Structure formats: structure tokens, C-alpha cells
Amino acid sequence: MTGWSAVAGTHAFVVPGEEQARALAEDLAAYGFALVTARPARQAAGWAVMAFDEGPYPPDAAGHRSIDAVGRQAAAVARRHGGYPDGGSRCDPSLLERIRPTGAPIEHTNPGARPPVPDIVIGEAPPPASLTLAPDQVRDVPIDLSGLDEIAWADLEHVHGPADDVPDLVRALADPYGDWESTLDELFGDDLLHQGTCYTATAPALPFLTRMIVSGALPAKQRLDLHVWLLIAAGRRAEGLLVDADRAAVEHRPPTVDEMVRQVHYTVGAQLPVLLARWDSEPAAIRYALACLTALYPHHAHPIAEHIADMAAQFDGTQPGAYLNLAHALVRSQDDQALSIATDIVGWEPDHNPALLDAPHVPAAVKASYILTEGALRVLSTTP
Template sequence: MAGWSAMAGTHEFVVPDETHARELTQALAAYGFPVVKARPSDGDGWRVTVLDEGPYPVDALGHRQIEAVARAAARIARQHSGYARGGTRCDVSQLTVLRGPDAPYVSTNPGARPPIPTITVVAPPAPAPLALTPDEAQARPVDLPGLDDIPWAELEHAHGSAEDVPELLHTLATSPADDWDEILDELFGDDLLHQGTCYSATAPALPFLTHMIVSGTLPARQRLDLCVWLLLASGRWAGSLLADADAALVQGRRPEPAGWTEEVHRTVGEQLPALLTRWEAEPSAVRYVLACLAGLHPHHGRRFGAQVDAMVREFRGTGPGAYLLLADALVDGRDDQAFALATDITAWEDGLDPGWLDAAGVTVAVKAGHVLAEGALRALNVE
């Protein structure tokens, strides 16, 4: 966004057929959007594209305003059997490009602008450093029993066969610190969790991360990295449910998780008891991520509720403390409080969509847990 003078964008919606597309273009133009277009979408009904000329300021307030307008448009789309499918954000100088080619249906309202909801920008709580010391790890290679017993060649990741996964895991367990980040990014960023997508090889790989963490042979920085990937992996289940919530509502069904995300979430939960045995030995940065994992898996994390509660008191009034408080509420099953805490967090944490908390067909705990999974790492300020 460097160099942007002001922000504009588009909002995209999918409707089942031509009749709904025509009606929705008219409704959105009447709401105040200057140009709304509809065209057939291959295998996906009709796509309605809304031009939102703004201008919005290029700051946190501007992003919250355009996202609030997008949510208002989504509510109109739901009245016409439509659901949101993304959009774009750009400098206002790109408006000509955003208008794009003509479409079968075009509704215009020149000079109009949709109502801008009043947004109150809330100051975030103070940051707080999380320590990686003390650390008593004894650096030595980690054995990974059972690694070769898994039929990796029959599984897949983002780039095809997962037959290279055991070598990457073995290399990760034995690699010097200089190669650690590169190998870990290849294994998860490129292959097993590419762009947040789970694959058939993702869940089988996760227990080996746990084995590396609990072995006590990796330094705290590396244990933290592995815990972070477990948190990211576990959070994809709730994220995919929320992503499907709008479509499920208009199609009269329950939200469905994306492929393999449920298995990945369950697998991380199964690792949690072993991970939590490390609680007393871990520095605060690692315990922070473990507490967040406990919040996502309260069935397994509940017996460590007292430890999470103690960490809440330690970091009360800070950014990490806000997420720890949310994790603590989820661990204890206080879902209404968790929802309220998640609502508060979305008011000050940029990049977290308040619309997640409005999703239909998804439990309160899942919504609040998604805020935890998506936001907690933003507060992970390691010293």
C-alpha cells in the first residue's frame, strides 16, 4: 500500500442463476454502489462484481470501513441467495482497471456511495515481550521412530506425491540452525500447508513435530517454530468452516470443512497432552503458543487450565494477555465470555474480520477459536 493516495476496491458475490444475478445487481446499485456487473461463472452460477469507488483512507480505519461496507453488501446478497467470494483492494488510481469489460447485466448509480458505518478505532493493549529463556535443551540429532512406516508415496501435498516428506522431516530433525528456516518453510510453507491448504500428507507429518518438541534436544527457538506450525495447522479447520458459512446458509446446509482440515485439527489435539507435559520446562514464548493450542482443544487442554490461568495473570493488560484470556475462557468452556473477548479483540486487532463472529451455522467456540488462531501470533513478540 506504499504510495497509495486513497483506497478503492471490489466485492464479489456468487448467486445461483441469471435471475438472481439481475436482481442482485439492481439491489446493490440501489444501495449506493456506482457500478455493479453480473456474468456467468464456470460451474459456479453467476458472479456479481461490485465496484466500490470509496475513497477510503489508507490506514486501519479505511480498511475497517471498506470491510464493513463489504459485510453490508453481503447481507444484501444473502437476501438474493448470494454469498461473498472475495474482492480486491487497490489505489483509487486503478478505478478504470477495476471497472473492467462490459457484462450481460450492468446496473449503475453514478456518483453514489454506500453508507459508511461508524467505526470506532480502539487502541490495542500494550505489547509484551515473551521470553525464549531459560532453555535447557541438549542439542543433538532427533530420531523419528515410525517415519518410514507411513506410505508417503500414496499421500500428497501441494506439489504432488509426498514421498519427499520423510527426507525433509529427517533433515529438519538433524539440520544445523543455519538451514532450519529454509527447510521448515519448504516442508510447511510450500508443501504441507501451502497457502493455508491441508493435504492428505499434512496430518501424518504432525506427530513428528511433537516428537521433536518433546525430545528436549531442540533449542527453544526451534521448538517455538514447530509449535507455531501446529497452531496454524489446527486453525485451518475453523477457518474453512467460516469460509463456507455464507454459501452454506443460502444453500440450506451446514458449513463443511475443507478437505483434510478436520483430520489435521484432530491430530493436533491428540498431540496436545504430550506437548503440555513440557509446560514447566518451556519459556514463556513457547508456553504462550501451548496455551493457545489448549484453547483450540479444550477437551485435552482442560487439565492445564490452572497453568493457563496463571499465565493470564502474568500478562494481564497486554496484547498476549488478551489472547491468553481468550484461550483461558475456551479451555474452561466459558463460550459466551470467549465470544465477548473475541469481539473485543477484533475491535483493535487489524486484519481480523468481525464478520467471522456473525457466521451462521458455526458454534460460538469455533468462531472465538478462529479469532484466537488467526490473531495470537500477531502478539508473539519474542525477546
């Protein structure tokens, strides 16, 4: 998977203070890590504790799953000390010594030790299936961008600061014969959803994507690209709740996301009725994206719930079919079934992070919707 001879890495945690850091470092060393260090955290309140996992683990999917599973077990130890996971690293074992910190005020060594490694079985993935973009109909009609200049974009922000360049980028995007991919990547991949982060300008820009889609002026591939960005935007809420879950648990509060993420999630949901009205006229790849997007907003699902079931049956036994079954369970509010399907998917899709299924105090539907969103995006990335 990586070209490494084997896999090693680190597991990082944050605890409230020095007393907890000393206790956690001692417990992690006793658990089997050959080296554990702790020092005051640089980017969070409290102390940072790092366990060095020498492995070695095989450099394949099972190996990566194994070191991740060890990290999940270490996280359970950290929770007993009021700690939460804070990332880590993966590398070739030969590189591990290079990232060993110097001068850490707390250090425990346990030479030759290795933490227990659970048995990992990667399930057999169902086969892929083609999601077509045909037939397609395109009309030579203008795209309604009215109101674009009435928004105070200069008072809003994206990753680079004031968002006063957004109107020109939106207009460039509305030209189906322009530099489509570069413009779309600049507008959303770089500016408005940079590395998945939402900004004050993100939500106000999203309705213009919907106008481009429903105008009928864009070819199917470009409409699909816009659906993908709507799905990415809508998925930030579930991801944010899962990322915050461990820290929220030790701080005795529910997981939260910031107001910009909430606004983005709400704004995408508000676009759904007009997008779903095009279900019958869209090709399979776009219907698939719509099905997965609708699963994040079950209250909008009534018009197409049975269509999602029919599409899931059509793709039964394939990877798109698995995610459509998950989408159908979510739109039917069968949350436990959705989580069960999501867990099965995680068993055969190594790119999913099983640790997120352990997130405390996060509803089953949120966990399942995250697995759906990430998996749906992977499936759509293979659409010609």
C-alpha cells in the same frame, strides 16, 4: 498503510442464477454503488455479481475497516437473493477503472452514488509484551524418527504431487544444526501447508514434529517454530468453517471442512497430552503457544487450565494477555464470554476481519478460536 492516496475496491458475490443476478445488481445499485456488473461465474456454479466501491476511504486502518463494513452490508443484501460473498479487491481509486469488466451482460450504473458508510471506531490496542525463550535446556540426545519410512509417502500428496520427499525433509529438520529455517519452510510453508491448505501427507507428518519437541534435543527457538506450525495446522478447521459459512447458509446446509482438514485437526489434538507434559519446563513464549493451542481442544485443557489463568494475569493489560484471556474462556467452555473477548480484540486489532464474526450458523467457540489462532500467530511472529 499501503502508500495509496485513498482506498477504493470491489465487493464480489455469487448467486444461483441470472434472475437472482439481475435482482441483486439492481438492489446494489439502488443501495448506492456507482457500478454493478454480473456475468456467469467462472469458478463456481451460478452468476458472479461485482459491486464497484469508488469510495474514497482514508488509507488508514479506519478506512480499510469502513470499506469492509460496507462490504458486510452489501453481503446482507446478497443473502436476500440467495447469494454469498466471494472476495473482492482493494486498490487506489485511480486503479478502479482498469479492473472494470467489458461486455458484462448485466450492468447497472448509478453515477455519483455512494453506499452508506457506518461510523468506525478503532479501539486503542493494549501494549505488546515480551515473551521470552529463556531459560532453555537442550540435551545432546537422538530424536526418535522410527516409523518414518514405514509410511507410504509416495501414495500421499502435498502441493507438488507425491510426498516421497517428506522423509528426507523430516530427517533434515531433525538436525538442529542444519539449514533449519529453509527446511522448515520447504516442508510446511511450501509442501504440506501451502497457503494453509491441507493435503493427504500433512497429518502423517505432524507427529514427527512432536517427537522433535519432546526429545529435548532442539533449542527453544526451534521448538517454538514447531509449535507455531502445529497451531497453524490446528487452526485450519476454524478458518475452513468460517470461509464456508455463507455459501453453506444459502445452500441450506451446515458449514463443513474436507476430510484432510479434519484429520489434521484430530492429529494435532492427539499430540497435546505429551506436549502439555512439558509445560513447567518450557519458557514463556512456548507456554503461550501451548495455551493458545490447547484452547482449540478444551477437552485436553484440565492439566493446565489454571496455569493459563495465571499466565493471563501475569500479562494482564497487554496484547498477549488479551489472547490468553480468550484462551482461558475457551478452555473453560465459556463460549459467549470468549466471543465477547474476541469481539473486543477485533475492535483494536485492524488485521482481524470483522466479517467473520457475522458468519451464519458457526458456533461462537469456532469464531473465537479463529480470532485466537490468528492473533496468537501475530504475537509469536514478534518473538525474538
